[in-house]
Amino acid sequence: MRKRILAYGRLNTHQLDALKRDFDVIDLARCADSSDPTFRAALAQAHGLIGSSVAITPELLDNAPHLEVIASISVGYDNYPVEELTRRGILLCNTPDVLTETTADTGFTLIMATARRVVELANYVKRGDWDTSIGPAQFGSDVHGKTLGMIGFGRIGAAVARRGALGFDMNVRYACASPKPALEKELGAEHRQLDDLLAESDFVCVTVPLTKETHHLIGGREFAKMKSSAIFINIARGKVVDEGALIAALEKGEIHAAGLDVFAQEPLDPTSPLPHMDNVVALPHIGSATHETRTAMAQRAVDNITLALKGKSPISPVNPDAR
Numbered sequence: 001m002r003k004r005i006l007a008y009g010r011l012n013t014h015q016l017d018a019l020k021r022d023f024d025v026i027d028l029a030r031c032a033d034s035s036d037p038t039f040r041a042a043l044a045q046a047h048g049l050i051g052s053s054v055a056i057t058p059e060l061l062d063n064a065p066h067l068e069v070i071a072s073i074s075v076g077y078d079n080y081p082v083e084e085l086t087r088r089g090i091l092l093c094n095t096p097d098v099l100t101e102t103t104a105d106t107g108f109t110l111i112m113a114t115a116r117r118v119v120e121l122a123n124y125v126k127r128g129d130w131d132t133s134i135g136p137a138q139f140g141s142d143v144h145g146k147t148l149g150m151i152g153f154g155r156i157g158a159a160v161a162r163r164g165a166l167g168f169d170m171n172v173r174y175a176c177a178s179p180k181p182a183l184e185k186e187l188g189a190e191h192r193q194l195d196d197l198l199a200e201s202d203f204v205c206v207t208v209p210l211t212k213e214t215h216h217l218i219g220g221r222e223f224a225k226m227k228s229s230a231i232f233i234n235i236a237r238g239k240v241v242d243e244g245a246l247i248a249a250l251e252k253g254e255i256h257a258a259g260l261d262v263f264a265q266e267p268l269d270p271t272s273p274l275p276h277m278d279n280v281v282a283l284p285h286i287g288s289a290t291h292e293t294r295t296a297m298a299q300r301a302v303d304n305i306t307l308a309l310k311g312k313s314p315i316s317p318v319n320p321d322a323r
């Protein structure tokens, strides 16, 4: 019997055709909503899932008796109950590596855009307010030579730091569970306890995954420790930050600005004050969103699900113990 795949992510024709050669594919690319009856009916039949941006709950798994593999088109896997999947013998795969550089580009875009007030000043030109040569009211802050504090120093964190250290002569500090001697050597990075990093950094950039331990890792206490000139960047997950405390810190001038690609709730509620603040650059979670990288991520997920459903080892399993 051919195994069945429920595809609810963006796969191109070539990728869908490749899956269809080996499997029966139910393509719900336009219906990534787990409460939709079509999704639930397809889930009940599926041996494999491929997609992203849908929270897979234990309740959904109860309705997926044949499920063997989930190939997420994402590196982050906070949308999945990993222990529960392992307990049920369901393999979860993700897409590390292929998105590292693109996501780091997004991080550095936010560093530059906030420091040099790119969005705010582009809007100033667009409004026709540029009627005389600019002065201190439009000046920004330097990026080169400043101190970049990385919270999380995995693949993406290291790639942001590499841009800062090698491209902008920045001093890199990092806070993470264990020191990384190779990156210290390569980038001159120095390990710090979180509170020391917050106090020392001109730019604080968060790249940790969202877990029980990192939920609201940065809140009022942490913002109070930052310099009033500090710029806060989040390209990780919105819930790593207490968003109310971030808004308060920006309003009180406890920190200078923020560059945000991720939010506690996505899409961001348009009534949130964040995108309306001049000193905030808010993006719609574009971290990995380039044509090239999204194609590569989808391809990795196709390779993972194909290998796994054929009983082989996938390229990037999250819970290899599931088998």
Ligand code: 8YV
Pocket (backbone or CB within 6 Å): 052, 053, 073, 074, 075, 076, 077, 099, 285, 287, 288, 289
């Ligand atoms: C995307 C991401 O938002 O990979 C991740 O973990 O956050 C982003 O690349 C996600 O893949 C949704 O498609």
